[in-house]
Amino acid sequence: MATAASTPLEKQLARFQEIQVGGSKYLGRISAGDREAIPLLIQVGKLIDQIFIRQYWSSNEALHTHILNQTPRDTKLELGLQLFKGPWGLDEERFIDSIKEHNHNGDVHKAIHIPHEPPRHANYYPDDIDKQEYLDWVSGLEGQEKINAESYYYVIKRDAATGKLYSVPYSEEYKEFLIPASQLLKQAADLVSDKSLSKFLKSRAEAFISNDYVDSDVDWLRISKESPLDVTCGPYENYADKLFSIRAAYEFYLHARDFESSDILAKFSSRLQDMEDQLPVGELYKAKGLQPPAIVTVNQLYSGGDVAVPMTAAYNLPNDEAPIKIAGSKLVIIKNVQEGKFEKVLRPIAQQVLEPEQLEKVEFEAFFQHVLMHEVAHSLGPHFLVRDKETKVRSALQEYHSAMEEAKADIAGLYAVGLLLKDGTLAGGPNAESFYITFLASAFRSIRFGITEAHGLGQAIQFQYLREQGAFAYDPETNKFSVVMDKIEDAVKSLTARILILQGDGDKGKVKEFVDKYGIISPEVKQALSNLENLGVPVDVYPKYRILEDGTI
Structure with missing residues (x-):
């Protein structure tokens, strides 16, 4: 627990609790070749880490x-x-x-x-960049130069002599790391037991050199669900680019497949179009012909690159629309990280912020399945503007996109849970009350990340909106919160519709008004967060990788 005399660093470290990551119990189905490949893949992860360190800040x-x-x-x-x-x-x-x-x-x-x-431009643009300067420059480009300037996989530089902006491919900017990483991936590809994983590792190795990631993204999406190892490796997330949410950060995950949980969760992917059809918005805001995302459950062995705490519990990739159109997306659920978060963070938070009579409804399975639905829900709703099918929502909303997208995934995921409970798909598991109460407790977990971060801001928006609708109640005598069960379902439906319409319309001014109104932390919530801090309840967990400590996985 941090004290008044603690340094800023000590205060930050006190907000996290270590969890052990890895262990032989996860490796029952891997081959001798897989075991030989693992150290090579970890070396790739360390190189990816070096790339992101460069990307984050000059x-x-x-x-x-x-x-x-x-x-x-x-x-x-x-x-x-x-x-x-x-x-x-x-x-x-x-x-x-x-x-x-x-x-x-x-x-x-x-x-x-x-x-x-942290600079809003990270290290993807010159330190002296002006946002309008970039927009003016791009507007004057044509053809391939314009495509490169707006690409996920190019950095923007300034010519020292002329002062003019120009684009540099990632393959050139990070070649000192990508070339050896490419070689290591090829070596690992010759060792792993699953042919589809081998194909991905080889094509990703080639992409590191060519800077063309579409084919290897498709290969990643088509890794067999029978592969004992699962590897995510490349430029994906856009959070560090706070100017335009365009440039992709490199990240690396090495996982062992959890076959039993993957089989249970795979049934959700087949319901994607059905959930889309039942969204509480007009037909213009709904997509047709959605490809169900591949869903796999894994246990993390190692990670690197854009994997700063809070630890990622699940991800839905790729973000690039080109491979998504070909092969859909893939949802990766990291079960051992989720278990660590629930036990070390969410349960202690619930004990402090919830009314006692609702505590028993906080369940790991409700938390686990909502994270799943959050990731599935990234595929739901409009990704292009309803008035202009050529303009991406991401491009229209710019710096507001990430927070709005996280809020959409959260609340639309919760709305979808309600649909699946009613039609019996989730029969035998947590009931609606457990999902809603666990969601409330988890809101405090996310808001503690800070509202400058996309997930935290997205959750703050949801919390404030649902409370305004009367779905969350606060008792000033006990300083406890609770879910109002006869109001929560309608409030979730209302917020789902509101966010989907704002995204589809792409009116940045209206989105700003919405974020400014709801993206706040009320005095009662601030007090609850302060109490959690004073009690030493961790904000999140951080990994201790066993393979780096004692040579075991």
């Missing part, structure tokens, strides 16, 4: 080098950089002051200035 590599070369070693500072990937923790609070190194004469010979918050 001086990040220099900072990491400085900290890691200190004598004596500062293990707390090293852990902070490992967890957050840079010098900013939750709420974008800086926990490292700017660095100054002095020579033997006392003169400063090296300085690393650390901004108070």
Whole structure:
């Protein structure tokens, strides 16, 4: 538990609790070749980590080098950089002051200035970029130059002599890491037991060199559900690009397949179009011919790159629309991480914020299945504007897209759970009351990430809207919250419709008004969050990878 005298770094570290990741119990079906491939794949993960460190901020590599070369070693500072990937923790609070190194004469010979918050342009654009400058530049481009400038997989540079902007492919910008990573992937491809995984590793190795990711994304989507290992490796998420939510960050996950849970959850994917058809909006806002996402449940063995805490419990990829049109998307549920979050974070939060009579309804399966539906729901609703089928929602909403998309996935996922409960698909598991009460407890978990982060802001929007609708109640005498069961279903339906329409219309001004109104934290919620902090309830978990500690997986 942090004290008043704690440093900013100690306060950040106190908000996380370690969980052990990996273990031989997950590896019952892997072959000898798979075991040989695992160390090679972990080396790839470490190279991917180096790429993201560069992507996150222009001086990040220099900072990491400085900290890691200190004598004596500062293990707390090293852990902070490992967890957050840079010098900013939750709420974008800086926990490292700017660095100054002095020579033997006392003169400063090296300085690393650390901004108070991460630059919105990350390291995808010049440090002196102006948002309007970029938009004006792109508007003057044509053909392939324009495509490159708006690509997920190009960085934007400024010519030192002329001052003009130009595009550089990731394959060139990060070649010192991508070339050896490509070679390692090819070696691993020759060892793994599953042919479809081998095909993906080879095509991804080629994509690292060619900068063309569509074919390898399709190969990733088509990895067999019988593969004992599951690997996610490449540029995917857009959160670090807070200017336009375009540039993709590199990430790496190595998982062992959980066959039993995957079989149980696969039935959800077949209901995708049915859930889309039942969304509470007009037909213009609904997609037709949706391809059900592949759904797999895994247990994490190792990760690298864009995997800063809070730990990812599930992901639905790719984000690139081109491979999605060919092969749909894939939902990966990380069960051992979810179990860690539920036991170490969500249950203690529930004990502090919920009315006692609702506590017994907080269940892991309700949490687990809603995370599943959250990821499925990323596929629901409009991805292009209803008035302009050529314009992506992402492009229209720009910096508001990520938070709105996370809010959509949360609330539409909860709405879909209600549909599946009513038609019996979820019979035998948690009931509606458990889903809604667990969702309320989980809202506090997400908001604690901070409303500068997409998931936290998205959850704050939902919480405030549902409370305005009377679906969440607060008792000032007990300082506890509860779900109002006779109002929650209609409120969830109303919010689902509201967000889907805002996305489909693509009116950035109206979205801003919506986010400004609901993306706030009320005094009662602030007090609850403060109580959790004072009690030392962790915000999230962080991994201790067994293979790095004792050589076992």
